[in-house]
Amino acid sequence: xxxxxxxxxxxxxxxxxxxxxxxxxxxxxxxxxxxxxxxxxxxxxxxxxxxxxxxxxxxxxxxxxxxxxxxxxxxxxxxxxxxxxxxxxxxxxxxxxxxxxxxxxxxxxxxxxxxxxxxxxxxxxxxxxxxxxxxxxxxxxxxxxxxxxxxxxxxxxxxxxxxxxxxxxxxxxxxxxxxxxxxxxxxxxxxxxxxxxxxxxxxxxxxxxxxxxxxxxxxxxxxxxxxxxxxxxxxxxxxxxxxxxxxxxxxxxxxxxxxxxxxxxxxxxxxxxxxxxxxxxxxxxxxxxxxxxxx
Numbered sequence: 001x002x003x004x005x006x007x008x009x010x011x012x013x014x015x016x017x018x019x020x021x022x023x024x025x026x027x028x029x030x031x032x033x034x035x036x037x038x039x040x041x042x043x044x045x046x047x048x049x050x051x052x053x054x055x056x057x058x059x060x061x062x063x064x065x066x067x068x069x070x071x072x073x074x075x076x077x078x079x080x081x082x083x084x085x086x087x088x089x090x091x092x093x094x095x096x097x098x099x100x101x102x103x104x105x106x107x108x109x110x111x112x113x114x115x116x117x118x119x120x121x122x123x124x125x126x127x128x129x130x131x132x133x134x135x136x137x138x139x140x141x142x143x144x145x146x147x148x149x150x151x152x153x154x155x156x157x158x159x160x161x162x163x164x165x166x167x168x169x170x171x172x173x174x175x176x177x178x179x180x181x182x183x184x185x186x187x188x189x190x191x192x193x194x195x196x197x198x199x200x201x202x203x204x205x206x207x208x209x210x211x212x213x214x215x216x217x218x219x220x221x222x223x224x225x226x227x228x229x230x231x232x233x234x235x236x237x238x239x240x241x242x243x244x245x246x247x248x249x250x251x252x253x254x255x256x257x258x259x260x261x262x263x264x265x266x267x268x269x270x271x272x273x274x275x276x277x278x279x280x281x282x283x284x285x286x287x288x289x290x291x292x293x294x295x
Contacts, residue, residue, distance in 0.1 A: 045097060075099040090124070098129045106134050125150060136190050139265070144190040150183060155212075164210045164226050177211040184208035185220050192227065193267055202227050215266060222255040226262035230275045231283070241285065259285045 035046070042140035071081050076099035082089070083096035100109040102171075113131055117123055120241045128146055135143030155171065157164035175183075179282060191197045205227060208220050221244055228237035241259065245252045263285075267276035279282075 007090045016206055027244045035197045048184060074103070076105075078105045085179075094126050094130070097127060101130055101134055101137075109134050126179060129175075129179060129186070133186050135180070136186055136193070139193060143186075144194050146268070147183065151187060154180070155182075158207045159255070165212070166226055168211060173256055177213075181208040181211040181220065184211070185223060188223065188227070189262065192230070192262070193269075196270065198227060198231050202231065218251060218255050219245070221256060222258045223283075226266075229259075229263060230266055230273075232275060234284075238284070256285065 035050075036261045068235070071078050075095070079092060079099045080094040082092040085090050097109055099111065100106075100112065109130070109283045113119075113123070117127070122238065128150055132143045132146035132150070133146045135146065138141075157167040157171075161167040163188065167176070168177055168180055173180075185208040188208065191204065192201035203226070205220060205224050209217050212220065221240065225237050225244070228234075245256070263276075263279055267279060269272070270276055271280075
């Protein structure tokens, strides 16, 4: 059972649901009672019939697993199948685009959106966010225009409500708190990369946090470590980095490269700034390499 799709708890529960019923079958079915009904048959016939039925069931189960298991190897394989089967389904469409993004297939994602949608007529808000994230990851300034356009039509729950996340959930906006947090986190990165505005980047990063549960804010706060470092707040950056690394085992392995990626992306244009010079000389977060900026 491929339990590597850990971005969505529902996947894990769905994939292991059969195990629960199998366990119930092992302990709850009164096998002796049913077998006793075959006493008129010779034991050899009974044993043979049960063996045939069991073998037949194992063959059917194996065939089902062989055909279905490949869909669940990743978000991309699952939603690609769903999207190709039901191309008009908005949920499958969005999840397929998100799978392409998570897999790093940015150019293909942009091509798919261009082929499927008329950009002049507009995109749904959720697809706009994925599209904008992709442009920002590819360091295309147009991504910032999309993000700012979305934010302009969004209610400012973080300014007007004591619990922005809860207010969003009970509103009629068709976005999840994680999507809205991702929107502001992307806007944070875009302001840093395209406008050299670290203060606004930090502000939007904190806004993103207000829509997240404590268990959801790690990626966002690893970005904040990089922002604090670029602002010259080295002690704050180090303290937050240490706190995040100690919070959950493997946090550093899973998210740590995002600290370096945001610093390196910024310093490609601003090598002359003190923070960038210090970063190159000291390598404070033990960077090895990075491939792209994860939003």
